Amino acid sequence: MSAKxxxxxxxxxxxxxxxxxxxxxxxxxxxILAEEGPLGGTCLxxxxxxxxxxxxxxxALRLVKKLADEGYGVSLKDLTIDAVNMFKSIKSKVVDPLSxxxxxxxxxxxxxxxxxxxxxxSGNSARVGSEVIKFKRAVVATGLRWGGINGAMPPTEFTxxxxxxxxxxVIGGNAFGLGIASAFSLLGSEVILVEDGELLxxxxxxxxxYVTLALLERGVRIFTNAKVVNIINKGDIKETHLINPEGExxxxxxxVIDASTYVPRNEVFGGVSVRLKGGYVAVDEYLxxxxxxxxxxxxxxxxxxxxxxxxVQGIIAGLNASGGNLRINYKAxxxxxxxxxxxxxxxxxxxxxxxxxxEVAVARQSLTSNALAKASGSEGIIKIxxxxxxxxxxxxxxxGVGISELINxxxxxxxxxxxxxxxxxxxxxxxxVGEVLREALIQxxxx
Amino acid sequence: xxxxxxxxxxxxxxxxxxxxxxxKSEGDAVRKGEPLLIIETEKITSTIxxxxxxxxxxxxxxxxSTVPVGNLIAYIGEMGEQIPSITAAxxxxxxxxxxxxxxxxxxxxxxxxxxxxxxRARALAEKEGIDLSQVAGSGPGGLITEDDVxxxxxxxxxxxxxxxxxxxxxxxxxxxxxxxxxxxxSLRTMAQVTIMREEDVSKLIKLRExxxxxxxxxxxxxxxxxxxxxxxxxxxxxxxxxxxxxLEDNEIKVIDEINVGFAVAVDxxxxxxxxxxxDKKSLKDIVIECNELARKAREGTLSLDxxxxxxxxxxxxxxxxxxxxxxxxxxxxxxILGVGRIISKPAVVDGRVDVRPLCTFSLTFDHRxxxxxxxxxxxDGLIKLLGNETALREVLRVS
Numbered sequence: 001m002s003a004k005x006x007x008x009x010x011x012x013x014x015x016x017x018x019x020x021x022x023x024x025x026x027x028x029x030x031x032i033l034a035e036e037g038p039l040g041g042t043c044l045x046x047x048x049x050x051x052x053x054x055x056x057x058x059x060a061l062r063l064v065k066k067l068a069d070e071g072y073g074v075s076l077k078d079l080t081i082d083a084v085n086m087f088k089s090i091k092s093k094v095v096d097p098l099s100x101x102x103x104x105x106x107x108x109x110x111x112x113x114x115x116x117x118x119x120x121x122s123g124n125s126a127r128v129g130s131e132v133i134k135f136k137r138a139v140v141a142t143g144l145r146w147g148g149i150n151g152a153m154p155p156t157e158f159t160x161x162x163x164x165x166x167x168x169x170v171i172g173g174n175a176f177g178l179g180i181a182s183a184f185s186l187l188g189s190e191v192i193l194v195e196d197g198e199l200l201x202x203x204x205x206x207x208x209x210y211v212t213l214a215l216l217e218r219g220v221r222i223f224t225n226a227k228v229v230n231i232i233n234k235g236d237i238k239e240t241h242l243i244n245p246e247g248e249x250x251x252x253x254x255x256v257i258d259a260s261t262y263v264p265r266n267e268v269f270g271g272v273s274v275r276l277k278g279g280y281v282a283v284d285e286y287l288x289x290x291x292x293x294x295x296x297x298x299x300x301x302x303x304x305x306x307x308x309x310x311x312v313q314g315i316i317a318g319l320n321a322s323g324g325n326l327r328i329n330y331k332a333x334x335x336x337x338x339x340x341x342x343x344x345x346x347x348x349x350x351x352x353x354x355x356x357x358x359e360v361a362v363a364r365q366s367l368t369s370n371a372l373a374k375a376s377g378s379e380g381i382i383k384i385x386x387x388x389x390x391x392x393x394x395x396x397x398x399x400g401v402g403i404s405e406l407i408n409x410x411x412x413x414x415x416x417x418x419x420x421x422x423x424x425x426x427x428x429x430x431x432x433v434g435e436v437l438r439e440a441l442i443q444x445x446x447x
Numbered sequence: 448x449x450x451x452x453x454x455x456x457x458x459x460x461x462x463x464x465x466x467x468x469x470x471k472s473e474g475d476a477v478r479k480g481e482p483l484l485i486i487e488t489e490k491i492t493s494t495i496x497x498x499x500x501x502x503x504x505x506x507x508x509x510x511x512s513t514v515p516v517g518n519l520i521a522y523i524g525e526m527g528e529q530i531p532s533i534t535a536a537x538x539x540x541x542x543x544x545x546x547x548x549x550x551x552x553x554x555x556x557x558x559x560x561x562x563x564x565x566x567r568a569r570a571l572a573e574k575e576g577i578d579l580s581q582v583a584g585s586g587p588g589g590l591i592t593e594d595d596v597x598x599x600x601x602x603x604x605x606x607x608x609x610x611x612x613x614x615x616x617x618x619x620x621x622x623x624x625x626x627x628x629x630x631x632x633s634l635r636t637m638a639q640v641t642i643m644r645e646e647d648v649s650k651l652i653k654l655r656e657x658x659x660x661x662x663x664x665x666x667x668x669x670x671x672x673x674x675x676x677x678x679x680x681x682x683x684x685x686x687x688x689x690x691x692x693x694l695e696d697n698e699i700k701v702i703d704e705i706n707v708g709f710a711v712a713v714d715x716x717x718x719x720x721x722x723x724x725x726d727k728k729s730l731k732d733i734v735i736e737c738n739e740l741a742r743k744a745r746e747g748t749l750s751l752d753x754x755x756x757x758x759x760x761x762x763x764x765x766x767x768x769x770x771x772x773x774x775x776x777x778x779x780x781x782x783i784l785g786v787g788r789i790i791s792k793p794a795v796v797d798g799r800v801d802v803r804p805l806c807t808f809s810l811t812f813d814h815r816x817x818x819x820x821x822x823x824x825x826x827d828g829l830i831k832l833l834g835n836e837t838a839l840r841e842v843l844r845v846s
Binding site for chain 2: 387389390391392393416417418419421422
């Protein structure tokens with residue numbers, strides 16, 4: 001059988017692979033993308049996208065309910081939410097069409113999308129099913145697979161539930177875990193959150209405190225520094241055995257979701273040996289693996305497991321595989337919690353900035369006095385860490401319902417190394433939620 | 448009124464100068480006599496002072512340009528003041544080789560291109576006085592980032608201002624900075640003269656040998672020359688009050704206490720703890736106090752009180768083999784005694800050459816307050832005391 005030939009083979013059609021393939025095609029490479037599932041990867045199909053859509057719909061409904069409850073002239077009778085149905089609808093009406101349109105985008109650019117699991121056989125050939133593909137360069141973006149504890153459900157299956165559990169244990173105080181925990185909490189489940197370290201590692205402490213308090217107020221029970229020993233099925237009930245500094249604990253629940261543990265899908269490398277780092281595929285700042293014509297992007301590289309990291313890696317890997325020479329710089333990666341409330345931490349936290357020896361000025365501003373926040377039902381706080389010496393913006397952090405609208409402003413201001421005075425001289429529109437940045441930065445202006 | 452700043456002629460052979468760096472930016476306030484810019488000629492690098500007070504309203508010749516002597520380089524005036532229209536464009540000789548930092552050769556475009564830099568890079572460059580056109584950008588499309596400016600600054604620090612390679616940069620510790628400031632203040636404000644005498648100190652040695660076991664027995668501390676000299680100096684200061692004075696508001700104030708400081712070397716610096724009222728204390732008390740203060744000095748636990756109030760200072764470099772030197776007065780004192788090593792040398796005693804233990808005493812005094820003969824009399828008084836066994840024994844009573 002004759003082999004297919006291409007300039008660029010992309011393995012994996014998640015955020016990293018999609019963007020790598022797109023860039024390769026735009027750059028004129030004959031590009032093949034192999035994906036065993038639907039395009040869009042975990043994020044679109046079973047992760048952040050359906051979760052964010054769900055939370056957004058719930059937020060919208062809560063805004064309507066608030067208008068009704070607080071006498072804004074809105075009357076509302078019998079607002080009920082059938083979550084199982086909503087998840088199904090999100091899948092069929094939002095996720096699947098988006099995945100389909102990703103395929104259209106690639107195919108319109110001339111990318112051949114092959115459905116199947118790829119395995120590298122050598123530095124320039126791979127097998128997808130019975131098909132052999134010869135390539136000049138490859139981008140591997142196969143991501144992570146769930147590696148959670150026995151007896152637990154992967155968080156990626158939350159849209160497939162048959163009924164809303166009345167009690168659910170969520171393991172993992174990371175962004176995905178908190179997102180799942182808030183979703184079930186909003187649906188009326190009693191949620192118990194278990195994390196073996198601290199919640200939202202890497203976020204600014206004030207942001208973590210805000211989110212923690214909001215979850216506690218919603219009735220979520222939180223166990224930090226708690227390690228899950230095992231989960232025992234007792235008929236319809238699952239019993240989670242955990243150890244925390246206070247001792248041992250057994251928690252009964254209808255469901256246990258483990259969002260804490262994932263492992264890289266390295267088996268794709270089959271016949272090619274690449275250097276690993278901490279179990280993940282090691283890449284240099286150009287996203288090259290130790291086999292020079294093979295690049296890797298996305299979660300398999302062991303960076304912060306955010307889709308936005310994967311996307312930028314995919315773009316840079318795609319460009320470099322097309323003859324570019326771009327380096328990736330993770331300095332301004334925003335950490336993102338899409339939950340209820342949502343939160344982000346971009347750049348340096350206050351503690352990190354102090355540790356690095358900066359003379360730090362901190363600006364804080366609440367959304368309480370922001371007109372458009374009232375209109376959109378947003379609330380929360382913004383905290384900006386500024387280098388007091390030169391006015392450089394070192395970190396932007398936010399927590400509150402709807403606050404994540406500001407994450408891209410934060411990413412751009414940090415990525416382009418802005419200063420407080422530069423932002424104050426910028427025409428941030430009014431009324432917007434984003435002008436809260438101006439309200440905060442006026443407190444620390446250098447001029 | 449607008450004042451023109453022109454390229455000065457710093458030497459007979461100077462025909463042109465290169466503007467190395469403007470120390471003020473356009474719009475900055477300047478005072479007459481304040482450093483305004485640094486220029487470089489083939490021979491020297493020199494700081495040029497502002498010829499008038501006001502604001503630097505216009506820089507005509509930018510950093511990096513080479514300008515003939517006498518040509519206009521800037522205007523100083525009041526804010527908003529009109530600059531006379533420049534009839535003839537300043538004759539600017541394009542610099543052949545940019546004063547690039549070491550190992551970061553940046554190709555300079557013929558016409559200055561717009562520099563692309565992030566706001567943080569710009570803020571840093573402005574505060575640190577860095578010309579961004581000299582910095583290579585590593586960001587997207589050559590954008591200059593804050594890191595690039597930081598690296599550039601590191602690169603500059605790798606050379607001295609005159610271009611010499613730096614092996615290592617040691618930031619001034621607060622102690623070092625204080626010493627630097629006080630020492631230069633001392634030399635800047637006083638007219639210091641040092642006189643020296645080499646003398647036979649056999650009596651001092653003899654007394655030390657005699658008193659050492661007594662002191663050791665009484666207080667358990669080995670007797671050194673320092674407490675003995677402190678006590679002797681305090682005694683002589685009583686007879687020479689002008690040496691124990693300070694100059695304040697055009698008055699010489701003779702001080703009614705005799706507080707003798709002694710310099711102690713510590714890590715990367717020097718401290719001068721003070722024995723207060725040394726003239727009134729016994730040798731034993733001075734020994735105990737010296738020992739305690741020296742310990743605190745080494746441990747860095749001296750209090751402000753321990754080091755203030757000195758009226759005269761003794762500094763001893765004898766242990767390093769030094770003979771005579773020119774100690775710098777510790778302001779606001781007006782004199783300091785330097786003590787050299789004791790060394791056996793041939794000396795003439797009663798018309799015959801003999802081997803004697805000699806020591807050089809160096810007295811620096813502030814000539815604004817003290818004249819040579821006054822200082823010489825004080826030094827003579829001290830030497831006479833050190834040479835008179837009976838008198839010295841009386842002064843150095845143990846308790």
